[in-house]
Amino acid sequence: MKTIIIDAIALIGAFIGMEGVAWLAHKYIMHGLLWRWHRDHHKKEDDGFFEHNDFFFILFAVPGILCLLFGMFNNYNFVFWIGAGITLYGLAYFIIHDIFIHQRFKILRHSDSVYFRALRRAHKMHHKHLGKFDGECFGMLWVPFKYFKEMKNKNA
Numbered sequence: 001m002k003t004i005i006i007d008a009i010a011l012i013g014a015f016i017g018m019e020g021v022a023w024l025a026h027k028y029i030m031h032g033l034l035w036r037w038h039r040d041h042h043k044k045e046d047d048g049f050f051e052h053n054d055f056f057f058i059l060f061a062v063p064g065i066l067c068l069l070f071g072m073f074n075n076y077n078f079v080f081w082i083g084a085g086i087t088l089y090g091l092a093y094f095i096i097h098d099i100f101i102h103q104r105f106k107i108l109r110h111s112d113s114v115y116f117r118a119l120r121r122a123h124k125m126h127h128k129h130l131g132k133f134d135g136e137c138f139g140m141l142w143v144p145f146k147y148f149k150e151m152k153n154k155n156a
């Protein structure tokens with residue numbers, strides 16, 4: 001029983017922690033050292049389906065896969081569940097950011113709620129900035145409270 005609790009904490013903790021990691025990576029890596037990969041996500045360069053920005057999916061998938069493998073070889077211990085949390089976050093990020101917000105696949109178009117509207121608005125604010133050094137809203141699933149308020153007032 002005890003291990004189930006530890007595994008659950010590992011899974012949920014990794015998922016929540018990844019929002020912080022994503023924020024840091026977006027602000028300091030994607031808008032930092034590896035800006036040349038992220039730049040075409042802010043300023044379209046051609047009409048192709050893939051962006052250089054997609055390299056980050058491969059890069060950011062590595063830690064999750066390593067944790068999954070390491071945990072598998074150790075009897076599916078908590079490291080496996082950390083890997084599962086990281087990987088699930090990556091999936092959620094992809095669904096929200098690439099499908100829901102940027103509509104790279106023509107599904108999930110009509111998802112509508114205050115949360116989804118606020119989330120889309122927050123990321124639009126991120127995209128308003130075209131340069132490397134200015135920016136806001138680097139997170140993804142955690143939406144700053146002010147956008148909830150803004151969207152709620154719009155509804156009323």
Ligand SMILES: [Zn+2]
Pocket residue numbers: 026030031038042126
């Ligand atoms: Zn960005």
Ligand SMILES: [Zn+2]
Pocket residue numbers: 041126
């Ligand atoms: Zn972005």
Ligand SMILES: [Zn+2]
Pocket residue numbers: 041097102123127
């Ligand atoms: Zn974006």
